[in-house]
Amino acid sequence: MSDAEVSVHPFATDDGLGLNLTRFRRGDCDDVVLLLHGLTASIDMFIMPEHQNLVSALLDNGFADVWALDFRMSSRLPYDTETHRYTLDDIAAWDHPAALREMRRHIGDRRVHVVAHCLGSMSFSMSLFGGALDGVASFVSNSVSLTPRVPTWSRLKLAAGPGLSEYLIGLSFMDSRFGEAPPLTRGWMVSRLVSLFHRECDVRDCHMISFMWGSGHPALYEHDNLLPVTHQRIADLLGPTGVHYFRHIRKMVSAGQAVKYDPGDPRHAALPDAYLTRANEVTTPVLLLSGDRNHVFPGANAACHEALERARPGRQEFASLPGYGHIDPFIGENAHIDVFPKILDFLKRQAS
Numbered sequence: 001m002s003d004a005e006v007s008v009h010p011f012a013t014d015d016g017l018g019l020n021l022t023r024f025r026r027g028d029c030d031d032v033v034l035l036l037h038g039l040t041a042s043i044d045m046f047i048m049p050e051h052q053n054l055v056s057a058l059l060d061n062g063f064a065d066v067w068a069l070d071f072r073m074s075s076r077l078p079y080d081t082e083t084h085r086y087t088l089d090d091i092a093a094w095d096h097p098a099a100l101r102e103m104r105r106h107i108g109d110r111r112v113h114v115v116a117h118c119l120g121s122m123s124f125s126m127s128l129f130g131g132a133l134d135g136v137a138s139f140v141s142n143s144v145s146l147t148p149r150v151p152t153w154s155r156l157k158l159a160a161g162p163g164l165s166e167y168l169i170g171l172s173f174m175d176s177r178f179g180e181a182p183p184l185t186r187g188w189m190v191s192r193l194v195s196l197f198h199r200e201c202d203v204r205d206c207h208m209i210s211f212m213w214g215s216g217h218p219a220l221y222e223h224d225n226l227l228p229v230t231h232q233r234i235a236d237l238l239g240p241t242g243v244h245y246f247r248h249i250r251k252m253v254s255a256g257q258a259v260k261y262d263p264g265d266p267r268h269a270a271l272p273d274a275y276l277t278r279a280n281e282v283t284t285p286v287l288l289l290s291g292d293r294n295h296v297f298p299g300a301n302a303a304c305h306e307a308l309e310r311a312r313p314g315r316q317e318f319a320s321l322p323g324y325g326h327i328d329p330f331i332g333e334n335a336h337i338d339v340f341p342k343i344l345d346f347l348k349r350q351a352s
């Protein structure tokens with residue numbers, strides 16, 4: 001990110017939360033890029049100093065004005081560890097539309113391209129295809145969009161996890177750093193129990209993250225794709241999260257597609273009950289990505305490609321990422337060789 005001017009842009013959502021946009025600007029550019037992290041992550045996943053990160057790759061390839069949003073799921077913000085009942089509908093209705101409004105105050109009507117990961121991608125897909133925002137020139141989604149698919153073990157965790165955590169263990173959130181909790185506290189015991197089932201490495205934070213998200217050893221990435229320093233500091237990149245989101249994901253997994261958590265909630269009356277319903281009205285080109293070793297949402301973006309092709313033929317592409325899992329397409333040592341060129345190629349075709 002050398003030579004980039006970095007500025008922070010705080011703004012408020014319509015339901016009263018304070019969020020942050022960070023801008024990396026090397027000059028004026030007709031095509032502006034917005035990056036969205038996944039749940040428990042933050043914009044740090046795009047600006048890691050230990051590898052050639054996505055912000056640098058964009059700036060070096062002619063996208064001279066890059067923005068990254070910390071929305072309410074960000075581990076840089078306090079909301080994940082506060083007691084709350086947020087759903088993905090709240091994010092779709094309030095976070096992404098407010099972020100784009102704030103960006104527009106600075107960039108006017110220049111083209112905006114969005115690159116998003118995990119539940120940042122799912123919630124943004126809900127905003128885009130649910131009609132909560134418009135004027136997006138193109139959209140790149142990694143891992144999951146509007147058709148979540150999860151392994152059987154994850155289904156069980158989605159069903160039992162929130163109740164067990166909130167009512168039996170007495171915790172409204174899970175923290176990847178529970179391994180560092182004082183001995184015999186609830187967090188410490190959860191971490192030690194989880195580590196009994198994870199012998200693949202000696203990083204307790206890595207075990208907790210596998211337990212919190214997905215089915216695998218590890219679940220979110222291939223160990224071989226990460227630099228050792230990234231693996232050691234993985235809890236910097238993937239922090240704590242409230243467990244209530246699992247209930248909405250469970251509902252969507254059961255439905256086979258993104259649906260509203262509570263169709264009777266008057267605050268979200270403007271959003272469709274099922275987010276694919278109006279997909280044919282949205283013309284934004286979409287690139288769907290997924291690692292072929294994705295153990296969090298395996299097959300989800302391939303299924304979304306099929307669903308969108310039925311609704312709006314020819315407006316989306318799918319690319320498999322051989323050897324990659326769920327988040328290593330962004331945080332992996334060689335992501336700049338194996339993954340970023342696919343994103344850049346798509347963006348350049350949409351930009352011209």
Ligand SMILES: [Zn+2]
Pocket residue numbers: 200201202203206207218223231
């Ligand atoms: Zn590990």
